[in-house]
Amino acid sequence: MSGEEHEIEDLQREVASLLLDHVYAPLLEDQHVRGVLPAPAGAPAVRVALGDRNECEPSRLTAYEIPLGAGDELRTSHDVVGLLRAVHTGTHIYPSNRVTSVLGMDLYLVDPAHVEEAPFTTDDWAATFLRCLAHPAQERGAAGLRGFLFKEGGVLRLYLDSDDVPGVIAADVRPGGALTALLAALPSLLGDEWRISDAVEDPHCRYLVDLTDW
Template sequence: MTSRAAAAERQAQITRLLLPYVDAPLTGDVFVRGVLPLPHPAEKVRLVVGEREARTPERLRAHETRVRDPYEVLGVLRELCTGTHLYSGDDVSTLMGMMLVQSEDPPPAPPGPDGYTLALLHGLTGPRPRGGNAPGPRLQGFLYRDVDRLRLYCDYLAPSDPYGVTGIDVRPSQPLDELITALPTLIGHQADSGGDPHCQALADLT
Protein backbone atom coordinates (compact mmCIF):
# COMPACT_ATOMS: atom_id res chain seq x y z
CA MET A 1 0.00 0.00 0.00
CA THR A 2 1.26 3.49 -0.85
CA SER A 3 1.96 5.76 2.11
CA ARG A 4 -0.41 8.64 2.77
CA ALA A 5 2.30 11.20 1.91
CA ALA A 6 3.25 9.47 -1.35
CA ALA A 7 -0.39 9.14 -2.40
CA ALA A 8 -1.03 12.81 -1.65
CA GLU A 9 2.00 13.89 -3.69
CA ARG A 10 0.92 11.72 -6.63
CA GLN A 11 -2.56 13.25 -6.40
CA ALA A 12 -1.02 16.73 -6.51
CA GLN A 13 1.08 15.75 -9.55
CA ILE A 14 -2.02 14.54 -11.38
CA THR A 15 -3.83 17.79 -10.58
CA ARG A 16 -0.92 19.92 -11.85
CA LEU A 17 -0.68 17.89 -15.05
CA LEU A 18 -4.39 18.30 -15.84
CA LEU A 19 -4.58 22.06 -15.26
CA PRO A 20 -3.90 23.06 -18.91
CA TYR A 21 -6.93 21.04 -20.02
CA VAL A 22 -9.29 23.34 -18.15
CA ASP A 23 -8.86 25.80 -21.01
CA ALA A 24 -7.60 23.57 -23.84
CA PRO A 25 -9.40 20.41 -25.03
CA LEU A 26 -8.18 17.10 -23.67
CA THR A 27 -9.52 15.52 -26.85
CA GLY A 28 -12.16 16.67 -29.33
CA ASP A 29 -14.56 18.93 -27.40
CA VAL A 30 -13.83 17.37 -23.98
CA PHE A 31 -12.33 19.57 -21.25
CA VAL A 32 -11.23 18.82 -17.70
CA ARG A 33 -13.79 20.22 -15.27
CA GLY A 34 -12.54 18.82 -11.97
CA VAL A 35 -10.05 16.57 -10.15
CA LEU A 36 -11.45 14.97 -6.99
CA PRO A 37 -9.22 13.22 -4.42
CA LEU A 38 -10.43 10.17 -2.54
CA PRO A 39 -9.42 9.62 1.12
CA HIS A 40 -6.42 7.41 1.80
CA PRO A 41 -6.09 4.40 1.45
CA ALA A 42 -8.43 4.32 -1.58
CA GLU A 43 -5.53 5.17 -3.98
CA LYS A 44 -8.04 6.41 -6.55
CA VAL A 45 -8.88 9.75 -8.12
CA ARG A 46 -12.03 11.00 -9.83
CA LEU A 47 -11.54 13.00 -13.01
CA VAL A 48 -14.43 15.21 -14.11
CA VAL A 49 -14.90 16.10 -17.78
CA GLY A 50 -17.40 17.97 -19.92
CA GLU A 51 -17.75 20.33 -22.87
CA ARG A 52 -16.19 23.79 -22.75
CA GLU A 53 -19.40 25.42 -21.51
CA ALA A 54 -20.19 22.68 -18.97
CA ARG A 55 -20.24 24.05 -15.42
CA THR A 56 -23.22 22.38 -13.75
CA PRO A 57 -23.45 18.77 -12.45
CA GLU A 58 -25.98 17.51 -14.97
CA ARG A 59 -23.55 18.34 -17.80
CA LEU A 60 -20.50 16.75 -16.18
CA ARG A 61 -19.18 13.17 -16.02
CA ALA A 62 -16.69 11.78 -13.50
CA HIS A 63 -14.40 8.82 -14.19
CA GLU A 64 -12.83 6.98 -11.25
CA THR A 65 -9.35 5.59 -11.88
CA ARG A 66 -6.38 4.34 -9.90
CA VAL A 67 -3.76 6.82 -8.71
CA ARG A 68 -0.55 6.00 -10.59
CA ASP A 69 1.97 7.72 -12.83
CA PRO A 70 0.34 11.05 -13.80
CA TYR A 71 1.04 10.61 -17.52
CA GLU A 72 -0.55 7.16 -17.45
CA VAL A 73 -3.62 8.70 -15.78
CA LEU A 74 -3.72 11.31 -18.54
CA GLY A 75 -3.55 8.57 -21.19
CA VAL A 76 -6.34 6.58 -19.50
CA LEU A 77 -8.56 9.66 -19.29
CA ARG A 78 -7.93 10.51 -22.93
CA GLU A 79 -8.85 6.94 -23.90
CA LEU A 80 -12.04 7.07 -21.78
CA CYS A 81 -13.07 10.27 -23.54
CA THR A 82 -12.38 8.98 -27.07
CA GLY A 83 -14.87 6.94 -29.08
CA THR A 84 -17.81 5.02 -27.66
CA HIS A 85 -17.66 3.07 -24.40
CA LEU A 86 -20.44 0.83 -23.08
CA TYR A 87 -20.96 0.62 -19.32
CA SER A 88 -23.11 -1.74 -17.30
CA GLY A 89 -25.59 -0.51 -14.70
CA ASP A 90 -23.12 -1.54 -11.98
CA ASP A 91 -20.49 0.80 -13.44
CA VAL A 92 -22.62 3.95 -13.36
CA SER A 93 -23.93 5.88 -10.36
CA THR A 94 -24.47 9.48 -9.27
CA LEU A 95 -21.98 11.68 -7.41
CA MET A 96 -22.80 15.24 -6.34
CA GLY A 97 -25.35 15.41 -9.13
CA MET A 98 -22.90 14.12 -11.77
CA MET A 99 -22.76 10.79 -13.56
CA LEU A 100 -19.95 8.71 -12.01
CA VAL A 101 -18.36 5.91 -14.06
CA GLN A 102 -16.40 3.28 -12.11
CA SER A 103 -15.54 0.82 -14.87
CA GLU A 104 -12.26 -1.03 -15.42
CA ASP A 105 -9.59 1.27 -16.84
CA PRO A 106 -8.71 0.81 -20.52
CA PRO A 107 -5.06 0.82 -21.64
CA PRO A 108 -3.75 4.40 -21.79
CA ALA A 109 -3.94 6.14 -25.16
CA PRO A 110 -0.48 6.70 -26.69
CA PRO A 111 0.85 10.13 -25.72
CA GLY A 112 1.88 11.18 -29.23
CA PRO A 113 4.59 13.80 -29.95
CA ASP A 114 2.93 16.58 -27.98
CA GLY A 115 2.35 14.25 -25.03
CA TYR A 116 6.04 13.38 -24.85
CA THR A 117 6.92 17.07 -25.05
CA LEU A 118 4.44 17.93 -22.31
CA ALA A 119 5.91 15.22 -20.05
CA LEU A 120 9.42 16.58 -20.56
CA LEU A 121 8.43 20.21 -19.94
CA HIS A 122 6.49 19.27 -16.80
CA GLY A 123 9.48 17.25 -15.60
CA LEU A 124 11.70 20.31 -15.90
CA THR A 125 9.28 22.79 -14.34
CA GLY A 126 7.68 20.69 -11.58
CA PRO A 127 8.67 20.82 -7.90
CA ARG A 128 12.17 19.51 -7.25
CA PRO A 129 13.13 16.95 -4.59
CA ARG A 130 14.38 18.47 -1.36
CA GLY A 131 17.96 18.01 -0.30
CA GLY A 132 21.24 18.13 -2.17
CA ASN A 133 23.37 21.18 -2.89
CA ALA A 134 23.87 20.86 -6.63
CA PRO A 135 21.81 23.35 -8.64
CA GLY A 136 19.49 21.85 -11.22
CA PRO A 137 18.67 23.10 -14.72
CA ARG A 138 16.00 25.77 -14.98
CA LEU A 139 13.84 25.88 -18.10
CA GLN A 140 13.84 29.38 -19.62
CA GLY A 141 12.10 28.51 -22.88
CA PHE A 142 11.62 25.93 -25.63
CA LEU A 143 11.01 25.63 -29.37
CA TYR A 144 9.90 22.80 -31.67
CA ARG A 145 12.60 22.09 -34.24
CA ASP A 146 11.03 19.02 -35.91
CA VAL A 147 8.44 16.31 -35.23
CA ASP A 148 10.58 14.69 -32.53
CA ARG A 149 13.14 17.41 -31.91
CA LEU A 150 12.82 20.13 -29.29
CA ARG A 151 15.24 22.86 -28.30
CA LEU A 152 15.28 23.57 -24.57
CA TYR A 153 16.68 26.84 -23.26
CA CYS A 154 18.13 26.18 -19.79
CA ASP A 155 20.31 27.80 -17.19
CA TYR A 156 21.19 26.91 -13.60
CA LEU A 157 18.99 27.66 -10.62
CA ALA A 158 22.04 29.09 -8.83
CA PRO A 159 22.11 32.92 -8.86
CA SER A 160 25.87 32.80 -9.51
CA ASP A 161 25.42 30.84 -12.76
CA PRO A 162 28.41 31.82 -14.95
CA TYR A 163 27.11 30.26 -18.15
CA GLY A 164 23.92 32.06 -19.12
CA VAL A 165 21.34 30.25 -21.24
CA THR A 166 22.28 27.05 -23.08
CA GLY A 167 20.20 25.69 -25.95
CA ILE A 168 19.92 21.89 -25.78
CA ASP A 169 18.37 19.91 -28.64
CA VAL A 170 16.58 16.76 -27.43
CA ARG A 171 14.17 14.14 -28.69
CA PRO A 172 11.10 14.16 -26.38
CA SER A 173 10.45 10.48 -27.19
CA GLN A 174 13.70 9.51 -25.43
CA PRO A 175 13.30 8.10 -21.88
CA LEU A 176 12.28 11.03 -19.70
CA ASP A 177 14.51 10.24 -16.70
CA GLU A 178 17.57 9.88 -18.92
CA LEU A 179 16.97 13.25 -20.56
CA ILE A 180 16.47 15.10 -17.29
CA THR A 181 19.55 13.44 -15.74
CA ALA A 182 21.73 14.38 -18.71
CA LEU A 183 20.70 18.05 -18.92
CA PRO A 184 22.87 19.42 -16.07
CA THR A 185 26.02 18.08 -17.73
CA LEU A 186 25.26 20.12 -20.86
CA ILE A 187 24.62 23.53 -19.28
CA GLY A 188 27.46 25.82 -20.31
CA HIS A 189 28.53 23.58 -23.20
CA GLN A 190 31.22 25.46 -25.06
CA ALA A 191 29.83 24.89 -28.55
CA ASP A 192 28.82 27.86 -30.67
CA SER A 193 25.21 29.01 -30.39
CA GLY A 194 24.66 28.06 -34.03
CA GLY A 195 23.24 31.46 -34.89
CA ASP A 196 20.47 31.19 -32.29
CA PRO A 197 20.31 34.61 -30.59
CA HIS A 198 18.39 33.17 -27.59
CA CYS A 199 21.30 31.25 -26.06
CA GLN A 200 25.01 31.64 -25.40
CA ALA A 201 25.87 28.00 -26.19
CA LEU A 202 24.26 25.05 -27.93
CA ALA A 203 24.39 21.32 -27.20
CA ASP A 204 22.90 18.39 -29.11
CA LEU A 205 21.43 15.46 -27.16
CA THR A 206 19.62 13.88 -30.11
Protein backbone atom coordinates in the same frame (compact mmCIF):
# COMPACT_ATOMS: atom_id res chain seq x y z
CA MET B 1 -0.90 6.19 8.09
CA SER B 2 0.70 3.35 6.12
CA GLY B 3 3.32 3.75 3.42
CA GLU B 4 0.79 2.67 0.78
CA GLU B 5 -1.65 5.37 1.89
CA HIS B 6 1.11 7.97 1.56
CA GLU B 7 1.86 6.69 -1.95
CA ILE B 8 -1.82 7.01 -2.92
CA GLU B 9 -1.93 10.57 -1.59
CA ASP B 10 1.23 11.50 -3.50
CA LEU B 11 -0.14 10.00 -6.70
CA GLN B 12 -3.44 11.87 -6.33
CA ARG B 13 -1.41 15.09 -6.03
CA GLU B 14 0.60 14.19 -9.15
CA VAL B 15 -2.58 13.53 -11.14
CA ALA B 16 -4.11 16.84 -10.04
CA SER B 17 -0.92 18.69 -11.00
CA LEU B 18 -0.61 16.98 -14.39
CA LEU B 19 -4.24 17.61 -15.31
CA LEU B 20 -4.06 21.34 -14.50
CA ASP B 21 -2.80 21.92 -18.04
CA HIS B 22 -6.05 20.56 -19.43
CA VAL B 23 -8.27 23.11 -17.74
CA TYR B 24 -7.34 25.38 -20.67
CA ALA B 25 -5.89 23.01 -23.26
CA PRO B 26 -8.30 20.20 -24.20
CA LEU B 27 -7.50 16.72 -22.98
CA LEU B 28 -8.95 15.43 -26.24
CA GLU B 29 -10.92 17.11 -29.02
CA ASP B 30 -13.11 19.73 -27.25
CA GLN B 31 -13.10 18.12 -23.82
CA HIS B 32 -11.44 19.94 -20.93
CA VAL B 33 -10.75 18.91 -17.34
CA ARG B 34 -13.40 20.49 -15.12
CA GLY B 35 -12.52 18.75 -11.89
CA VAL B 36 -10.07 16.36 -10.21
CA LEU B 37 -11.38 14.68 -7.07
CA PRO B 38 -9.69 12.28 -4.64
CA ALA B 39 -11.97 9.28 -4.23
CA PRO B 40 -13.81 9.42 -0.87
CA ALA B 41 -13.03 7.36 2.21
CA GLY B 42 -9.38 7.09 1.23
CA ALA B 43 -10.13 4.80 -1.71
CA PRO B 44 -7.10 4.22 -3.99
CA ALA B 45 -8.64 6.01 -6.95
CA VAL B 46 -9.05 9.42 -8.51
CA ARG B 47 -12.12 10.96 -10.14
CA VAL B 48 -11.88 13.33 -13.09
CA ALA B 49 -14.72 15.42 -14.53
CA LEU B 50 -14.63 16.28 -18.23
CA GLY B 51 -16.72 18.73 -20.23
CA ASP B 52 -16.66 21.74 -22.51
CA ARG B 53 -14.37 24.61 -21.64
CA ASN B 54 -15.86 26.84 -18.91
CA GLU B 55 -18.72 24.37 -18.33
CA CYS B 56 -19.89 24.19 -14.72
CA GLU B 57 -23.37 22.65 -14.97
CA PRO B 58 -23.06 19.17 -13.37
CA SER B 59 -25.54 17.56 -15.76
CA ARG B 60 -23.28 18.56 -18.67
CA LEU B 61 -20.14 17.06 -17.14
CA THR B 62 -19.01 13.43 -17.15
CA ALA B 63 -16.92 12.02 -14.32
CA TYR B 64 -14.73 8.92 -14.40
CA GLU B 65 -13.26 7.05 -11.46
CA ILE B 66 -9.86 5.59 -12.30
CA PRO B 67 -8.34 3.04 -9.87
CA LEU B 68 -4.73 3.87 -9.08
CA GLY B 69 -3.66 0.32 -8.31
CA ALA B 70 -2.40 -2.04 -11.00
CA GLY B 71 -1.83 -5.41 -9.38
CA ASP B 72 0.93 -4.98 -6.80
CA GLU B 73 2.02 -1.68 -8.35
CA LEU B 74 0.54 1.78 -8.70
CA ARG B 75 -0.32 3.39 -11.98
CA THR B 76 1.49 6.59 -12.92
CA SER B 77 -0.18 9.94 -13.48
CA HIS B 78 0.54 9.40 -17.19
CA ASP B 79 -1.39 6.13 -17.06
CA VAL B 80 -4.40 8.02 -15.68
CA VAL B 81 -4.27 10.48 -18.59
CA GLY B 82 -4.07 7.60 -21.08
CA LEU B 83 -7.07 5.84 -19.53
CA LEU B 84 -9.12 9.05 -19.48
CA ARG B 85 -8.52 9.65 -23.16
CA ALA B 86 -9.40 6.05 -23.96
CA VAL B 87 -12.66 5.88 -22.00
CA HIS B 88 -13.92 9.22 -23.29
CA THR B 89 -13.33 8.26 -26.93
CA GLY B 90 -15.71 6.01 -28.87
CA THR B 91 -18.44 3.83 -27.38
CA HIS B 92 -17.95 1.98 -24.10
CA ILE B 93 -20.59 -0.21 -22.48
CA TYR B 94 -20.75 -0.02 -18.68
CA PRO B 95 -22.77 -2.51 -16.62
CA SER B 96 -25.34 -0.90 -14.33
CA ASN B 97 -23.22 -1.55 -11.24
CA ARG B 98 -20.44 0.62 -12.69
CA VAL B 99 -22.59 3.68 -13.39
CA THR B 100 -23.61 6.02 -10.61
CA SER B 101 -23.64 9.74 -9.87
CA VAL B 102 -21.79 12.21 -7.67
CA LEU B 103 -22.39 15.93 -7.12
CA GLY B 104 -24.97 15.87 -9.90
CA MET B 105 -22.59 14.34 -12.46
CA ASP B 106 -22.83 10.95 -14.12
CA LEU B 107 -19.96 8.88 -12.69
CA TYR B 108 -18.49 5.92 -14.55
CA LEU B 109 -16.33 3.44 -12.61
CA VAL B 110 -13.60 2.49 -15.05
CA ASP B 111 -12.28 -1.08 -15.21
CA PRO B 112 -8.79 -0.73 -16.78
CA ALA B 113 -8.81 -4.43 -17.69
CA HIS B 114 -11.38 -3.61 -20.39
CA VAL B 115 -9.76 -0.41 -21.67
CA GLU B 116 -6.83 -0.05 -24.05
CA GLU B 117 -4.87 2.90 -22.68
CA ALA B 118 -4.28 5.73 -25.15
CA PRO B 119 -0.57 6.53 -25.68
CA PHE B 120 1.07 9.53 -24.02
CA THR B 121 1.77 12.01 -26.83
CA THR B 122 4.96 13.86 -27.69
CA ASP B 123 3.35 17.10 -26.50
CA ASP B 124 2.42 15.40 -23.21
CA TRP B 125 6.04 14.38 -22.63
CA ALA B 126 7.25 17.85 -23.63
CA ALA B 127 4.83 19.56 -21.23
CA THR B 128 5.94 17.28 -18.39
CA PHE B 129 9.60 17.96 -19.16
CA LEU B 130 9.08 21.73 -19.34
CA ARG B 131 7.14 21.73 -16.07
CA CYS B 132 10.02 19.96 -14.31
CA LEU B 133 12.51 22.49 -15.68
CA ALA B 134 10.32 25.48 -14.82
CA HIS B 135 9.72 24.26 -11.25
CA PRO B 136 12.89 22.36 -10.29
CA ALA B 137 13.22 20.56 -7.00
CA GLN B 138 16.83 21.74 -6.74
CA GLU B 139 18.08 25.23 -5.98
CA ARG B 140 19.47 27.48 -8.70
CA GLY B 141 22.66 26.04 -10.19
CA ALA B 142 20.89 23.28 -12.06
CA ALA B 143 19.73 24.09 -15.57
CA GLY B 144 17.07 26.81 -15.46
CA LEU B 145 14.45 27.22 -18.18
CA ARG B 146 14.51 30.60 -19.95
CA GLY B 147 12.40 29.61 -22.95
CA PHE B 148 11.47 26.86 -25.41
CA LEU B 149 10.42 26.26 -29.02
CA PHE B 150 8.69 23.25 -30.63
CA LYS B 151 10.53 22.30 -33.83
CA GLU B 152 9.89 19.90 -36.69
CA GLY B 153 10.52 16.19 -36.32
CA GLY B 154 9.49 15.98 -32.66
CA VAL B 155 12.40 18.14 -31.47
CA LEU B 156 12.00 20.52 -28.53
CA ARG B 157 14.52 23.36 -28.25
CA LEU B 158 15.21 24.48 -24.69
CA TYR B 159 16.77 27.81 -23.77
CA LEU B 160 18.66 27.28 -20.52
CA ASP B 161 20.98 28.99 -18.11
CA SER B 162 23.18 27.61 -15.36
CA ASP B 163 25.67 28.85 -12.77
CA ASP B 164 28.23 26.57 -14.45
CA VAL B 165 27.81 27.94 -18.00
CA PRO B 166 27.48 31.68 -18.71
CA GLY B 167 24.74 33.08 -20.91
CA VAL B 168 21.77 31.35 -22.49
CA ILE B 169 22.44 27.94 -24.05
CA ALA B 170 20.04 26.20 -26.43
CA ALA B 171 19.62 22.43 -26.19
CA ASP B 172 17.69 20.33 -28.70
CA VAL B 173 16.05 17.28 -27.12
CA ARG B 174 13.48 14.64 -27.99
CA PRO B 175 11.05 14.37 -25.05
CA GLY B 176 10.38 10.77 -24.11
CA GLY B 177 10.15 8.32 -21.26
CA ALA B 178 13.62 8.83 -19.71
CA LEU B 179 12.88 12.34 -18.47
CA THR B 180 14.34 11.88 -15.00
CA ALA B 181 17.72 10.77 -16.34
CA LEU B 182 17.90 13.62 -18.86
CA LEU B 183 16.88 16.21 -16.27
CA ALA B 184 19.63 14.99 -13.93
CA ALA B 185 22.29 15.02 -16.67
CA LEU B 186 21.25 18.25 -18.38
CA PRO B 187 23.39 20.74 -16.41
CA SER B 188 26.62 18.83 -17.15
CA LEU B 189 25.68 18.25 -20.81
CA LEU B 190 25.42 21.97 -21.54
CA GLY B 191 29.22 22.23 -21.54
CA ASP B 192 30.01 19.07 -23.56
CA GLU B 193 32.29 20.49 -26.27
CA TRP B 194 31.73 17.70 -28.78
CA ARG B 195 27.97 18.35 -28.70
CA ILE B 196 28.29 22.11 -29.23
CA SER B 197 27.59 23.85 -32.53
CA ASP B 198 27.25 27.51 -33.44
CA ALA B 199 23.59 28.50 -33.54
CA VAL B 200 24.09 31.06 -36.29
CA GLU B 201 20.39 30.95 -37.28
CA ASP B 202 19.19 31.42 -33.71
CA PRO B 203 19.89 34.81 -32.08
CA HIS B 204 18.41 33.73 -28.73
CA CYS B 205 21.42 31.77 -27.44
CA ARG B 206 25.23 31.67 -27.29
CA TYR B 207 25.44 28.22 -28.85
CA LEU B 208 23.42 25.04 -29.42
CA VAL B 209 23.89 21.64 -27.76
CA ASP B 210 22.45 18.69 -29.68
CA LEU B 211 20.95 16.16 -27.23
CA THR B 212 18.51 14.55 -29.66
CA ASP B 213 20.39 11.25 -29.57
CA TRP B 214 20.96 11.24 -25.79
